[in-house]
Amino acid sequence: MDGTVSQALDDTALVEADRSTFFHPFTAVADQQANGALVMSQANGSRIVDASGNEFIDGAAGLWCVNVGYGRSEISDAIAAQSRKLPYFHTFNGVSNEPGIRLSEKLLSLAPKSMRRVFYGSSGSDANDTAVKLLWYYNICRGKREKRKIISRDYAYHGVSVASGSLSGIPMVHQNFGLPLDFARHVSRPDLYRDAPSRQCYTEEAYSAYLADELDRMIRAEGADTVAGFVAEPVMGTGGVLPPPRGYFQEIQQVLDRHDVRLVSDEVITGYGRTGTWFASEACGMRPDLILTAKGVTSGYLPLSAVFVGDEIWSVIEDASKDGRVFAHGFTYSGHPTCAAAALANLDIIEREGLVERVAAISEGFRASFDDAIGDCDIVGEIRSAGLMMGVELVADRETKARLPASAKVAGRVAMAARRHGVLVRGLPNSDIVALSPPFIVTQEEIGLLAGGLRAAIDDVTKELRSEGLI
Structure with missing residues (x-):
């Protein structure tokens, strides 16, 4: 890669300084103290280099976000120019301000x-908080003060602040924090592999109707005059990379319309091309x-977040401002x-280079590379994908879908093993699912290396699990 590290940084000193000063998010303190940090130093394209000079292909685009890849001088130059002209107000x-x-x-x-x-805000968490307050404000403005439940x-993952963490449905985000707050409610995720009751849901359309009925029953039980909104990712990300079953959002929309409940689309991951369209909502x-x-x-x-406000909510807010x-x-x-x-x-790069269209064009080949590389692995239960999002669910038994013990932390072990093979993937929280979301500029060669590295990591961990008697 351009500008490779000619001399590795003093990795040992950095790791030690990290141990004694840095409080990391989503990290067990004991693990950090025992294992030390992976210290990154520079990156270009889809490649990232650590402080010891080891190079990796970033199969996760950071945290689902480095869509145009690293080292884009156009963005760095725009930042430098603006910071000289008007850095902040x-x-x-x-x-x-003009920008x-x-x-x-x-x-x-x-x-x-x-x-x-x-x-505008600065993060997906604050975008979700803004959505909560917008829904409350909207309903108060139209005289429906009791319509507050969401x-x-x-x-689902919607963030980790007090409000957005309440919307999130991941147990570890709630445990030890006294969440969720009492405005939040949760219904089932659309998980065809794990959760679809086979008798009622013999097709995707039937499963969608089943889930919409569950939502309808919850709104009726809570009282439609107390329910403000339903928030959903078009494709669930951290919750397992779950594309919706056919007809799902059409069925959901009918329920929401019936009860005067607003729909919030969380596109923190999917927005700006990740699934092959600018926004996944319409698709x-x-x-x-x-x-x-x-x-x-x-x-x-x-850091930047952008909340789009639609006709109905904006009209009420605008009218209320007259007083x-x-x-x-x-x-x-x-x-x-x-x-x-x-x-x-960044948006100029995406448009100029046709990166949204590129994601759509390479998605099928991206998926095929992983089907070929890991589809026959003994512990791979299912591979799910949408555009350049992928989830690999790991199991103890492919036929029965038997789960691996949570204490084995298998997805995390696969992610750690993958590092040894030069690729970065994510083990998702509270699940045995490995996620991938490479930059949009990832090459076919790099996709092959990602798939091969993940296969090698899964093989390594499979041997460990057999030796431990877990499979």
Whole structure:
């Protein structure tokens, strides 16, 4: 790769400093103290190099986000230029800046036509928090103060702040924090492999109707006059890389319309091309009132979130403002000009290089490479994909779908083993699922190396499991 490390950094000293100073997210402190950190130093394209000079193919695009790849000078140059001109100013009280305005125009030109405005923050978590408050504000403005409950799905990931963590359905996000708060409710995830009751759900369409009926029953039980919204990822990411069964969102939409409940599409992962369209909502048959995005809007080069506000909600907010009411929500960094400049440069790359179309074009070959490489592995139960998202579910027995013991942490072990073979993948929390989401510029050769590295890692861990008597 360009600019390879000519001399490895003092990795030992860095790891020791990390142990004594750095409080890591989603990390067991004991593991960090025992094993030390993997310290990254530089990256280019789909390759990343650690402080010891070891090179990896990043099969996860960081955390589902480095869509245009590393080392894009266009984005770095835009950041540098904007930071020299106007590095920061707030957007409270009607103050604005040119990059924020240009970005809003650009985003609305790409989004579904029903979207009317864009609200900015810094992360997917704060985008979900903003959605919660928008739904509450919207209902209060139209005289429905009791309409506050928001329904999400088991194993969904919507963030880790107090509100977004309540929407998330992943047990470890709730445990030890006293979450979820009482406004949040959860229904079943759409998991054809694990959860579809076979008698009622002999087709995908039947499963979709079954899940929509479950949602309908929950809204009726809670009282439709108390339910404000239903939030869902078009394709569930951290919850297992679960594409929706056929007809799912069409069935869900009928239930929501019946009960005056708004639909929130969490596209923090899927937005800006990850599934082969600019936004996955329309392709999945969703008609969202709010669309939540982050990650891919800047390809992770700077933190930024963008919440799209649709016709119905915007009209109520705009009308309510006539009495002098203020939408008293926002962040110090809402509409940050340097982050907006990074986003504009990133979106320009995606458009200029046709990367959304490229994802659509290579998706089939991406999937086929992994079917060929790992489809016959003894512990691979199912491979799921949508665009350049993939989930590999690991099992003790392919025929019975028997689970591996949670204590064995098999997905994490596969991810660690993959590092030894020069590839980075993610073991998802609370599951034995390995996820991949490479940059959009990943080459066919790199896809082959990812698939081969994952196969070698699975083979390594399979041998370990056999020696431990777990399979």
